[in-house]
Structures are given as C-alpha cells and as structure tokens.
Amino acid sequence: MNSTRLSRVNLRGLLGGCALCIALSLSATAQVQTTKTTAHGQATRDIKVERGEIVYVSGNSVVVKMEDGTLRHFDNVPESTTITVDGKQLNVHQLKSGMKVERQTITTTTPRTITTIKTVTGTVWHVTPPNSVILTMENGQNQSFKIPKGQKFTVDGQVTDAFGLKKGMKVNAQQVIEEPETVVAQEVKRTGIAPPTPPAPAADVPMLVLVEPSPAPATETAAAEPAPKKLPTTASNLPLIGLLGALFCGLSLMAMTIRAITSRVASLRS
DSSP states (O other): OEEEOOOOOOOOGGGTTOTTOOBOOOSOOTTEEEEEEEEEOOOEEEEEEEEEEEEEEETTEEEEEETTSOEEEEOSOOTTOOEEETTEEEOGGGOOTTOEEEEEEEEEEEEEEEEEEEEEEEEEEEEETTTEEEEEETTSOEEEEEOOTTOOEEETTEEEOGGGOOTTOEEEEEEEEEEEEEEEEEEEEEEEEOOOOOOOOOTTSOSOOOOOOOOOOOOOOOOOOOOOSSOOOOOOSHHHHHHHHHHHHHHHHHHHHHHHHHHHHHHHHO
8 A cells, every 4th residue: 555644734715714625745646636726916017217329339239328327338239139210120230329229128026826736535444543544546546644633524514533534434635735926027128219310401502512723823933032141331320410510500590690680679779
C-alpha cells in the first residue's frame, strides 16, 4: 500500500465554511483530481510620460534633452525599437536631431488569487482513530492517509471525527490551496514629431544670384617718386624782418607829421 500524509488546510472563499470538505495533503497522485481557478481583482494603471528633443544621433546611440534640461544617453538602441512619426514607424537609423519625442509607459497591476483544489474520493476500508485511515480508491487500490489533529469529517450530512468513521463509509476529501499573486504588465508607446522644414523661397525670388564683376579700365600710373626724408632749406626770415622795420618807420613818420600839424593849428588859433 502507498502511504500518504494528510495535513489540515484552512478553507477559504470558495468553500464558504462548508464542513463537507476534508482538507488533506496528498503525496500520492492516484485518483487525485486537480482543478484550478483564478479570481482577478481590480486592476490599477499608472501612466508615466517623458518628453524631450533629440540632440544627437550616431549609429545606435541617441542623446535626448529632456524637459527639465537634463541629457539622457540611450546607447545600443535595438533596431526593433521604433517611434511613430506622422503615422510611420521609424527605427533608430531614421531619427534626426531636432525631433520632439514622447514616451508613455503604461503599467497595469492586477491582483489575482489562484485556487487549486485536489479532490480524493474513496471508501473507508480501515480506520485507526485518530491517527490514520485507509481508503479504497475508485480504481480498487487502497491508500493510507494520516489524519491531522482535530480533523472533522462529514458523512451523509453529519459531521464526525475520526472516531465516527466506519468501514464502508464513502469519504470525499479535498485539499484547497489559495495562492495570491500580483501580475504586472507594461506597455510602452513612443511617438515623435519631425523637425520643421525650412521655408521655401518665394516664386519670384531667385535662390542664388551670381554677379560677375566688370573689368576695371586700364590706367597708366607713373611711378611716384619717393618723398625725401628732409626738405632742403630754401627760404630765410630776413625779408620778413626788413618788411616789419619799414612798416614801423612809416608809422613813426606819420605820427611826427600829425603832431607838427596839430602844433601849427594850435598856434594859429592863439
């Protein structure tokens, strides 16, 4: 016979305190039916938005200036990473400096509980209360189970302990395991705006005007004589001095004449 240990498990949720189920831990897998159910809780979403402008692109390296002025270097960007620009998917080799980029990271957190129920159905063949019981399984084989302390059994709607079990009673045993866990999923959306194109020139304004300079008229220029370092002395101050002397003499004679005339007129009046 196979020996299997029974252990008591707290029944939750789905059992609703029902005493019809017997919590047994089974090491043997014969005649054990296992079912799993998953109950999902309320999911929560967190959205993180990052914006910036591409300032440098080289190969698979990109430098982005973020909104707060910091520079972030993204090295070895895989070609599978794309950015949606004007409805087109662009990889790292198609990015250009001046592009405005935005990345949205959507994090979804969902709590869930996985409930595993293992069911064993058998007929009591032998019981040694309160320690063990031997059940005859549906395939005709007998298996021995250890009974946890304080374990209760429900037979034909009546609750009993190991001392109430009798040979020939049909027992349905269940092990209920609840495993709470959290599932985290992330979705990343990358979008961008191409840099503005330079304005096109007006239709009536030529893009480039070439002006050819006209040739200057040929002129004959005489070679200029070099200026002498020091001019020669060719004049004197003597003529100026003579001129001043003659002027002063004329003034003196004029003053003497005026004085003589004044004296004669005065004598005649007297």
